[in-house]
Amino acid sequence: xxxxxxxxxxxxxxxxxxxxxxxxxxxxxxxxxxxxxxxxxxxxxxxxxxxxxxxxxxxxxxxxxxxxxxxxxxxxxxxxxxxxxxxxxxxxxxxxxxxxxxxxxxxxxxxxxxxxxxxxxxxxxxxxxxxxxxxxxxxxxxxxxxxxxxxxxxxxxxxxxxxxxxxxxxxxxxxxxxxxxxxxxxxxxxxxxxxxxxxxxxxxxxxxxxxxxxxxxxxxxxxxxxxxxxxxxxxxxxxxxxxxxxxxxxxxxxxxxxxxxxxxxxxxxxxxxxxxxxxxxxxxxxxxxxxxxxxxxxxxxxxxxxxxxxxxxxxxxxxxxxxxxxxxxxxxxxxxxxxxxxxxxxxxxxxxxxxxxxxxxxxxxxxxxxxxxxxxxxxxxxxxxxxxxxxxxxxxxxxxxxxxxxxxxxxxxxxxxxxxxxxxxxxxxxxxxxxxxxxxxxxxxxxxxxxxxxxxxxxxxxxxxxxxxxxxxxxxxxxxxxxxxxxxxx
Numbered sequence: 023x024x025x026x027x028x029x030x031x032x033x034x035x036x037x038x039x040x041x042x043x044x045x046x047x048x049x050x051x052x053x054x055x056x057x058x059x060x061x062x063x064x065x066x067x068x069x070x071x072x073x074x075x076x077x078x079x080x081x082x083x084x085x086x087x088x089x090x091x092x093x094x095x096x097x098x099x100x101x102x103x104x105x106x107x108x109x110x111x112x113x114x115x116x117x118x119x120x121x122x123x124x125x126x127x128x129x130x131x132x133x134x135x136x137x138x139x140x141x142x143x144x145x146x147x148x149x150x151x152x153x154x155x156x157x158x159x160x161x162x163x164x165x166x167x168x169x170x171x172x173x174x175x176x177x178x179x180x181x182x183x184x185x186x187x188x189x190x191x192x193x194x195x196x197x198x199x200x201x202x203x204x205x206x207x208x209x210x211x212x213x214x215x216x217x218x219x220x221x222x223x224x225x226x227x228x229x230x231x232x233x234x235x236x237x238x239x240x241x242x243x244x245x246x247x248x249x250x251x252x253x254x255x256x257x258x259x260x261x262x263x264x265x266x267x268x269x270x271x272x273x274x275x276x277x278x279x280x281x282x283x284x285x286x287x288x289x290x291x292x293x294x295x296x297x298x299x300x301x302x303x304x305x306x307x308x309x310x311x312x313x314x315x316x317x318x319x320x321x322x323x324x325x326x327x328x329x330x331x332x333x334x335x336x337x338x339x340x341x342x343x344x345x346x347x348x349x350x351x352x353x354x355x356x357x358x359x360x361x362x363x364x365x366x367x368x369x370x371x372x373x374x375x376x377x378x379x380x381x382x383x384x385x386x387x388x389x390x391x392x393x394x395x396x397x398x399x400x401x402x403x404x405x406x407x408x409x410x411x412x413x414x415x416x417x418x419x420x421x422x423x424x425x426x427x428x429x430x431x432x433x434x435x436x437x438x439x440x441x442x443x444x445x446x447x448x449x450x451x452x453x454x455x456x457x458x459x460x461x462x463x464x465x466x467x468x469x470x471x472x473x474x475x476x477x478x479x480x481x482x483x484x485x486x487x488x489x490x491x492x493x494x495x496x497x498x499x500x501x502x503x504x505x506x507x508x509x510x511x512x
Contacts, residue, residue: 025098028458029086029240030451031079033104033171034252035060035124035274038075040082041448042090043455045098045464046473047259049448053085061121066128069121072110075170076177080237087239094241100178100230101458102249103256103450104171106188109149112176114165120157122170123149131371139207146190150216151208167216171249178238179228179246182218186300188251191217195300195307223250223302224460224467247461250302252450253279257308258301259453260418260444261475263468268414270401270433270441272423276316276362278405282309282412295369296407302457303467309412311404315365316397317423319375322364323393328386347428349387355490356388359501360396372509378501391428398432399491399498405437406495418442418475420449434481436491442477449475 027050032039035057042051055078061069087093107125112118123129130148137143137151146167154161166182167190176182184190191213192201202214221227227248235242250258257269257279267281282298284307299308324331324342335345358380363373377392408414417439423429424443434441446452456473465471 025096027093027096027098028455029083029097029100030454030458031083031100031102031171031174031249032252032448032451032454033075033079033102033174035105035126038078038082039448039451040079040086041451041455042086042093043451045459047452047455047459049446049451049455051086051089052448052451053082053089055079055082060124060126066131068124068126068128070124072118072122072173075122076174079174079177083238083240094239094244097240097244099226099245099247099458099462100240101247101454101461102171102175103252103454104169104174104188104249106169106251106253107145108170109146109153109190110168110170110173111160111164112166112168112173112182113163116176116180118173119163120153120160122173124170133208137208141192141204141207143204143208144190144192147204147208147210147213150213151210154210164216166218167213168218169251172218175227175246175249178230178234178240180231180233181228183221183227183248184218185223185248185250186220187223187254187302188299189217189220193220193300195304221248222300222304223248223254224457226461245462247458249454249457251299253277253310254299254301254308255450255453255457256420257281257453258456259446259449259451259475260420261416262308263306263472263474265412266414267416268405268408268418270405270417270419271421272317272419272426272429273421274317275312275314276397276401276423277310277312278401278408279308279310280408280412280414282307286411301467302453302460306467309408311408313363313367313373313400313404315367316362316401319362319364320393320397323375324390328390331386331390343426346390347426350391350394350428353387353391355487355494356391356395357494358384358388358392358395359399359494359498360389360392361502361505362393362397362400370506370509372512373506374509374512376505378505394426394428395432395494396498397423398429398436399495402433402436402495403499403502415439418444418477420444420447422447430479430481431484432491434483435487436495438483438485438488440483441481443479443481445476445478
């Protein structure tokens, strides 16, 4: 192959990255631009300016090209990973008509309470109903409903597309068509004309235009690949190409992603408890669970309750989490139960954070350990739900929390299986690069030639600890069930 690199654009909530990858999805170099803080003009709103996102993308790409003479001529394709579940609306002439609405935005919740019917209504659809009621002029101007990375891709290619892993409305995999009954149930049937054409994440969907080439420094005509929802990109990047693979993302939200058999179908016990996603090629399917606020909750508790530890870490010249983990090294599991639900959960808005079981003999270290343990137990409670549908034998941890020695060992002990840590911290970028290689036919998804990740570390389970943690997990499930009734009345 003459051109030897992929350019990956990773659109995250806090930053936009431009990564240079080889055709085996190894990340060679990266530039990053910080996004401005999320705008919340009203309680529960979460927005970012669409043109700011595009301009930050331009900056990251230009910086990468500036450092690598002759790079544009060597780029075989451009691909994406991006935060999913948002509404980025453009008009008929391709201009933004409203701030980009993120998946964290809660306006959909008030609408869902008004909608009745047999279908589960995604937040992207509920938001359009909100817009129709509250901002009818904006609703009338909307031509296309895009996701955040779809907006960047549109700016590069001039073509509107949604990828199958992150569509704005439910999609039937067999027909590859939107299931528009959900729009009728939500009272917005006219939104059917706002749904972009669909492509799989591992398909070419356009080419860099002359205009975009002038803005970015890329070559006009460079192939542009659809790219994937960042969760799906993480799973692919961590080797999730066959049923039985589990990716644990220890990041802001805390997400479990299982690669499942395509013939599995299920209805969650509670709406929003688990979600299915289409993979990067036809036939690939994934299922996810998440409470939605794990690491945010951990950071809040540490910032609020452990000022002394923060000062000591600074005095020692070390990272706060390394300092904490050093203090906790070798401690036996604690009986204190920590519930990491500071912002509720995706399927239980009433859920709250709490600590159960503190006694007069409890130490600050016991409480700190309970915070780490509570995140792990809560995620394993979610994993047990996934595994009731698809057992998983190949388990990988990615995200910022994957660097934690406490969490890595804890997951292995509770799940009683080896847990691997990916050698690259930019797993979503790796997955996006694999979308590009798949689109160009360099390798086949799920086959022996598909590039798999290396493990930097493997945590092995300890049977003696598993017995203790299993008891804790059962207590945790019971406590969650019992306190749920209290949450509803608070």
